[in-house]
Amino acid sequence: MSAASPATTRPNSPRRASARERLLAAADELFYAEGVHTVGIDRIIERAGVAKASLYSCFGSKDELIRAYLEGRHEIRRSRLLAGLERHDDPRDRLIGVFDVLADMASDNGFRGCAFYNASAESAPGGVVDEVATANRAWTRGLFTELARDAGAHDPILLAEQLMVLYDGATAGARMDRRAAAAVTARGVAASLVDAAIAPTSA
Incomplete structure (x- = not known):
């Protein structure tokens, strides 16, 4: 019997946070530190490391992201x-x-x-x-x-x-x-x- 491949013996890697979770985490950090209107969506997207389309597909608008944050x-x-x-x-x-x-x-x-x-x-x-x-x-x-x-x-x-x-x-x-x-x-x-x-x- 052949030895098990590395893929079958490697421990499970941690689950990568979803785009929604990363956007919320970025919004929570930036909105709380600097303000919900001071911080623009471009900074949140950059901090979250997601595409701009992800914000709108997850929340629909910045207002709804603010709602989710609060x-x-x-x-x-x-x-x-x-x-x-x-x-x-x-x-x-x-x-x-x-x-x-x-x-x-x-x-x-x-x-x-x-x-x-x-x-x-x-x-x-x-x-x-x-x-x-x-x-x-x-x-x-x-x-x-x-x-x-x-x-x-x-x-x-x-x-x-x-x-x-x-x-x-x-x-x-x-x-x-x-x-x-x-x-x-x-x-x-x-x-x-x-x-x-x-x-x-x-x-």
């Missing part, structure tokens, strides 16, 4: 928040824990604040950025409301709105200061707000 950012943020909250069993700690996750994210190399805030600052109302950013904020507001309700807040909607404002400010502060201190400070303020909101009321 939806991907939302999913990563959502997964990271929910995973971080799993560290806590107590409902109060889970609510405050949102700010622990924010501090972790703000400590990442390359942190440039909220992708949705950044994209919205460049974009006119009513477009794809507005649509996806609104959905992202609705999810965050819903998370705060659910956690506030679980923690026993007397007015979970009001507490959620207060924490949203605090979260927004801490995200912007961490971006401007290039460190997580604003998120850490916001956590302490959040703890005070939560404790006041769940304190027993006098008869």
Whole structure:
């Protein structure tokens, strides 16, 4: 019997990323670092190493690539928040824990604040950025409301709105200061707000 050929003994090579995956990876890097409108499609195509036709066959337009980029950012943020909250069993700690996750994210190399805030600052109302950013904020507001309700807040909607404002400010502060201190400070303020909101009321 003849020896096996190299083709049959060589380990499987890693799967090459698809054109769609490479375009999304390039868009994620460039859009987040420089802006969704500042970066043109030619730079994304060059970074991804694909033909221009691939962008249009995969996404149809730059707007739809922006949508996919922001939806991907939302999913990563959502997964990271929910995973971080799993560290806590107590409902109060889970609510405050949102700010622990924010501090972790703000400590990442390359942190440039909220992708949705950044994209919205460049974009006119009513477009794809507005649509996806609104959905992202609705999810965050819903998370705060659910956690506030679980923690026993007397007015979970009001507490959620207060924490949203605090979260927004801490995200912007961490971006401007290039460190997580604003998120850490916001956590302490959040703890005070939560404790006041769940304190027993006098008869």
